[in-house]
Each structure stands twice: as structure tokens, then as C-alpha cells.
Amino acid sequence: MTTDGEQTRPKAATARRAIAGRLSWGLADQAASSMSNFAVGIYVARSLGVTAFGVFSLAWVTYGVVLNVSRGLATDPLVVRFSGVPEASWRGAVARSSGTALTVGVALGAVSLVAGLVLDGRVGPAFACLGVILPGLLLQDAWRFAFFAAGAGRKAFVNDLVWGVALVPAMVLAARVGSVAAFVLAWGGSAAVAAGYGCLQCGIRPRLTGVREWLREHRDLGSRYLVENVSNSGASQLRAYGLGAIVGVGAVGVVRGAELLLGPFLAVLMGLSLVTVAEAARVLRRAPHRLGTFCLLLGGGQAAAALLWGGALLLVPDRLGELVLGGVWNSASELIVPVTLGVAGAGLGTGAAAGLRALGVARRSLHAGLFASTCYVAGGLGGAVVVGTVGSAWGVAAATLCGSAVWWLQLRSALREHHQNTIREVRTP
Numbered sequence: 001m002t003t004d005g006e007q008t009r010p011k012a013a014t015a016r017r018a019i020a021g022r023l024s025w026g027l028a029d030q031a032a033s034s035m036s037n038f039a040v041g042i043y044v045a046r047s048l049g050v051t052a053f054g055v056f057s058l059a060w061v062t063y064g065v066v067l068n069v070s071r072g073l074a075t076d077p078l079v080v081r082f083s084g085v086p087e088a089s090w091r092g093a094v095a096r097s098s099g100t101a102l103t104v105g106v107a108l109g110a111v112s113l114v115a116g117l118v119l120d121g122r123v124g125p126a127f128a129c130l131g132v133i134l135p136g137l138l139l140q141d142a143w144r145f146a147f148f149a150a151g152a153g154r155k156a157f158v159n160d161l162v163w164g165v166a167l168v169p170a171m172v173l174a175a176r177v178g179s180v181a182a183f184v185l186a187w188g189g190s191a192a193v194a195a196g197y198g199c200l201q202c203g204i205r206p207r208l209t210g211v212r213e214w215l216r217e218h219r220d221l222g223s224r225y226l227v228e229n230v231s232n233s234g235a236s237q238l239r240a241y242g243l244g245a246i247v248g249v250g251a252v253g254v255v256r257g258a259e260l261l262l263g264p265f266l267a268v269l270m271g272l273s274l275v276t277v278a279e280a281a282r283v284l285r286r287a288p289h290r291l292g293t294f295c296l297l298l299g300g301g302q303a304a305a306a307l308l309w310g311g312a313l314l315l316v317p318d319r320l321g322e323l324v325l326g327g328v329w330n331s332a333s334e335l336i337v338p339v340t341l342g343v344a345g346a347g348l349g350t351g352a353a354a355g356l357r358a359l360g361v362a363r364r365s366l367h368a369g370l371f372a373s374t375c376y377v378a379g380g381l382g383g384a385v386v387v388g389t390v391g392s393a394w395g396v397a398a399a400t401l402c403g404s405a406v407w408w409l410q411l412r413s414a415l416r417e418h419h420q421n422t423i424r425e426v427r428t429p
Contacts, residue, residue, distance in 0.1 A: 036160070036163060036164040036167055039167070039171075040167070040171065040183070040187055041256065041257075041260045042260065042325065043171055043175070043183075044056050044180075044183050045253070045257060045260070045325055045326060045328050046325070046326040047175055047178070047183075048178070048180065048183075051249055051250050051253065052122060052180050052253075053253035053256065053257070053328065054244065054248075054249035054250050054251070054252040054253035054256075055122045055123055055126055055180050055249060056126065056180050056183060056184065056253075057240065057252045057253055057255075057256040058123065058126070058240060058241070058244065058249070058252060059126045059127060059129075059130045059180070059184055060256070061236050061237045061240045062112070062127070062130060062237060063130060063134070063137065064236060064237070065230060065234050065236075065237050066104070066105070066108045066109075066112075066134055066138070067137070067138065067141060068229035068230055068232060069104055069108065069226060069229065069230055070100075070101045070104045070105065070138045070141065070142070071141070071145070071225070071229055072222060072225035072226035072227075072228065072229040072230065073100055073101075073104060073215065073222045073225075073226055074097045074098070074100035074101040074104065074142055074214070074222075075097060075101065075141070075142055075145035075146070076221065076222070076225045076229070076277075076357070077097070077214075077218035077221045077222050077225070078093055078094065078097040078145060078146065078149055079145055079148070079149050079277050079281075079357075080221060080277065080281060080357055080358070080360060081093075081218070081221075082094075082149050083148075083149045083150075083151075083277075083281050083282065084149075084151065084281075084282060084285075087150075090146075090149065090150055091202075091204055093214075094146040094149075094202065094204050095204050095205065095206065095207035095210060096207050096210035096211065096213060096214035097142060097145075097146065097214060098139060098142045098143065098146065098204065098206040098207075099206040099207040099208045099209070099210055099211050099214070100210075100211045100214050100215065101138045101139055101141065101142035101206070102135055102138065102139050102142075102206045102208065103208060103211050104138055105134040105135035105136070105137065105138035105139065106134075106135050108131075108134060109130075109131040109132065109133075109134035109135055110131060111131070112127050112128070112130045112131030112134065113127075113128050113131030113132065114131075115127050115128075115131075116128025116129070116130070116131060122179075122180050125179070125180070125181035126180045126181050126184050128181070129181045129184040129185045129188070130184055130188070132185070132188070133184065133185065133187070133188020133189060133191065133192065134188070135192075136188055136189070136191050136192025136195045137188050137191045137192075137195075139192075139195040139198070139206065140159070140163065140191045140192070140194045140195040140198060142206075143156070143159055143195065143198030143199075143201070143202065144156040144159065144160070146202065146204075147159070147201075147202070155201050155202070158201070159194050159197060159198050159201060160194065162193065162194045162197045163190055163191055163193065163194035166189075166190035166193040166194065167186070167187070167190040170185075170186035170187070170189055170190045171183070171186050171187075173186065174186035220362065221360065221362050224362035224363060224365070224366045225362060225365075225366075227366055227369075227370070228362075228365055228366045228369035228370070229369075231369055231370050231373035231374075232369055232372070232373050232376075234373070235372075235373035235374075235376040235377045235380075236376070238377050238381075239376065239377055239380035239381060239392070239396070240252050240255075242377075242380070242381045242384065243255065243380065243381070243384050243389070243392055246381070246384045246385060247384055247388050247389055247392075251384075251388070251389045251392075253328060254328060254331040254332050254335070254389055255332075255335065255339075255389065255392070255393065257325050257328035257329070257331070257332035258332040258333075258335035258336060258339045258393070259339060260325070260332075261313055261325075261332065261333075261336060261339075262306070262309060262310065262313070262339060262340065262343055276298060276350070276351075276354040277354050277357045277358060279294075279354075280294060280295065280354045280355055280357065280358035281357075281358040283358070284358045284359065288418065288419075288422070291355055291358065291359075291415065292355065292411070292412075292415050294355075295351040295352055295354055295355040295411060296351060297351075298350070298351040298354060299347060299348045299349065299350055299351020299352060299404075299408075300348065300351065302344075302347030302348065302350060302351070303344040303345070303347045303348040304344075305347070306340060306343045306344035306347050307340065307344050309340070310336060310337065310339075310340025310341075310343070310344070311340075313336050313340070314336060314337070316333075318330075318333070321333055331389070334390060335389070335390065335393040338390070338393035338394045338396070338397040339393055339396075339397070341397040341400075341401070342393070342396050342397040342399075342400040342401075343400075345397065345400035345401040345403070345404045346400050346404070348401075348404045348408075349372070349400070349403060349404035349407040349408070352368075352404070352407035352408045352410070352411040353365060353368070353369075353407055355411045355414070355415070356368070356407070356410060356411055356414055359414050359415075359418055361410075361414045361417075364410040364411075364413065364414050365410065367406075367410065368403070368406045368407045368409075368410045371403060371406050372399070372400070372402075372403025372404075372406060372407070373403075375399035375400075375402050375403050376396060376399045376400065376403065378395075378399065379392075379395030379396050379397075379398055379399030380392045380395050380396045380399070381395075382395050383395025383396070
């Protein structure tokens with residue numbers, strides 16, 4: 001006869017293989033996406049120089065803020081509440097979620113377009129073009145999260161491959177024009193191609209009429225995730241704008257160049273982030289006592305990997321660095337150590353953040369996010385005032401590590417509350 005233990009072991013092994021498969025597709029998808037972004041950054045840095053690259057970076061961090069607005073309102077609630085659900089429920093949710101993302105892109109894109117028409121110099125055209133491409137960028141991102149919520153990471157990977165292929169001729173044309181605005185249009189226009197392909201992949205059209213219903217049904221999560229996400233990306237934007245005002249726009253390009261050096265590792269970090277919340281939610285449903293261990297392994301592994309990658313970067317010879325980043329290398333290489341520590345701190349905190357999202361305790365994740373963002377701005381700008389670009393990088397590294405500690409304190413409290421609530425439900429007749 002087969003014992004219960006013998007039956008359980010194959011099931012556990014199958015579950016582990018399924019998790020590994022979904023994580024692998026997350027890594028593969030983000031590798032495709034991040035390598036495309038990495039190539040864009042390198043191409044722009046080499047083609048336009050430090051100052052123009054700084055302008056492009058300002059548009060980039062602004063896009064990051066808008067992206068996090070979309071994720072907070074549209075895709076974060078989707079992943080938390082519709083991961084691993086029946087297909088009919090998933091399809092209805094995706095239609096409304098993608099419609100919400102597209103609406104955010106149109107609304108905030110219009111704001112960026114108007115701002116770009118008002119601003120002078122190179123910054124104005126860059127922001128005007130950003131406003132044009134935001135709807136396509138946000139819709140493409142929404143499809144990725146929808147596929148991972150369904151456990152279909154392969155489709156997200158294919159979609160990002162389509163973006164990468166479309167990006168090649170677009171960047172060649174942009175290089176011939178030789179302006180920041182042209183590169184912004186090339187980057188976003190190719191994303192719009194992938195967004196259109198996403199509609200064909202899943203056979204779902206964004207449902208704009210369902211936006212109000214979606215926001216109303218998920219306002220308990222969406223409102224808090226919106227504030228948390230925007231505070232996080234908004235902190236990056238404030239730091240970039242403040243650094244440009246204190247030190248100069250070129251300093252923004254230098255910081256972005258240092259971040260590009262960690263691009264391959266950031267691909268791993270962001271790739272895992274696509275699936276970690278969904279996986280944490282599955283762990284919570286099936287084995288809630290393992291959630292803390294899952295988050296610790298996730299965060300600790302990412303932090304260790306970041307430190308190893310940063311250590312390898314210190315061994316890169318100047319000739320090779322200049323080949324990659326051109327004139328940006330000399331200044332960017334001085335920031336490798338603090339930027340690496342900052343990324344390691346962010347990776348450690350990501351594990352706790354995934355657990356808080358899975359538990360649905362948006363209030364706790366909001367508090368942790370606001371604290372981390374406040375530290376980020378204070379550290380980044382305070383360091384810039386005292387020591388310049390290098391001081392800003394060290395200030396951000398210290399702030400990120402402090403923020404990570406708060407994320408883990410909040411997760412520990414949330415796990416304790418969840419355990420106590422479970423005990424009460426069991427005892428209640």
C-alpha cells in the first residue's frame with residue numbers, strides 16, 4: 001500500500017517544478033525586456049553624449065512614475081486577486097484591468113504632451129513624445145502581468161521578443177535623426193507594436209467601459225498600491241530632478257549610466273518581481289506557514305546576487321567600459337560600489353514586499369513604501385548637496401538598506417497577525 005507521505009512527496013515535487021517553471025519564464029521574459037532597455041540606454045549614451053542622455057533619462061524616470069500609477073490601479077490588484085483563478089474570471093478581469101492601464105496612459109500622456117509643448121530646449125520635445133507613446137507602453141506592460149497571473153509566462157516572453165525585434169529598425173531610424181525625441185519615439189513606438197500583438201495573443205480587447213467598475217471593486221488595494229508605487233517611483237523622479245538642479249543634467253546621465261552597468265542583474269531582479277507576488281499568493285493558499293521562508297530565500301538570494309555582480313563590475317578594465325558606455329564610463333564607474341549596495345538593499349526588500357502583497361495587507365506595505373521613499377529622496381538629495389553625484393549615490397544606498405529593514409519588520413508583524421487570525425477562525429464554531 002502507498003502511504004500518505006509517499007503520495008505527498010510526488011505532489012510536492014510537482015509543485016516545486018511548476019514554481020521553478022513559472023519563475024524561469026519570468027526571468028526569461030525580463031531578460032528580453034531588460035536587454036532591450038539596456039541596448040536602448042547604451043545606444044543613446046553612445047550616440048548623444050552625457051547631457052542629452054541626461055534628458056533621455058529624465059523622460060525615462062517620468063515614464064517609471066506613470067508606469068507605477070498604472071500598476072497600482074490596474075495590474076497589481078489583478079495579480080493579487082486573479083492569479084490561478086478559472087479562465088472565465090481571469091478574462092473578465094484582464095479586459096477591465098487592461099482598459100484601466102490604457103486609460104491611465106491616455107490621461108497622463110495628455111499631461112506629458114502639454115508639458116512638453118510648454119517646456120523649452122531638448123526637454124520639451126522629449127516629454128511631448130513621451131506623452132504620445134505612454135498608452136502603448138502601459139498596455140504592453142499590462143499584458144505581461146496578465147499572462148503571469150494566468151501562469152502563462154511564455155506568452156509574456158514572446159511579447160517582449162516582439163518588442164525587441166520591432167525596436168531594431170526603430171532605433172536605426174532614430175540614430176539617423178540624432179535627437180532625444182527620436183529615440184523616445186522609437187522606444188515607445190516599438191512597444192505599441194508589442195501591445196497590439198498582445199491583443200492577438202490573448203484574444204482580449206481592453207474594456208474601457210469597465211474602468212470605473214474595476215476601480216470601484218478594487219479601491220481597497222488600488223488606492224494604497226497607487227500611493228505606494230507612486231511614492232517609490234516618484235522618489236526616483238524627485239531625486240533625478242533634484243540632482244539635475246543641484247549638480248547638473250549631466251549628473252543624471254552619470255547615475256543612469258551606473259545603473260545600466262547593473263542592467264543584466266536588474267533583469268533578474270525585475271523578472272522575479274513579475275511572478276513573485278503571484279507565487280507568494282499561491283504559497284499562502286497552499287502552505288501559509290512557508291510564506292516567510294519563501295520571502296527570505298527570495299530576498300536574500302537577490303541581495304547576494306547583486307553583490308556578486310557588483311564585485312565583478314569592479315574588475316572590468318577601463319577600455320572595455322569605455323567601449324560600452326563611451327564618455328559616460330569614467331564618471332559612472334565611480335558609482336559602482338554605492339549603486340550595487342543600493343540594488344542589494346532593494347533586492348532584500350523585494351522579498352518582504354512580495355509577502356505583504358500576497359497577504360493583501362496594503363496598509364502595511366503602504367507604510368513601508370512611504371518610509372522607504374522618504375529615505376530615498378532625503379539620502380539622494382542630501383548626499384548631492386554635500387558631495388555631489390557620488391554623495392547622492394551613497395545616500396541612496398544607505399536609504400535603501402534602511403527601507404529594506406522596515407519592509408521586513410512589517411512582514412513579520414503581518415505574518416504574526418495572519419497566524420493569529422487563522423487560529424481564531426479555527427476555534428470559532
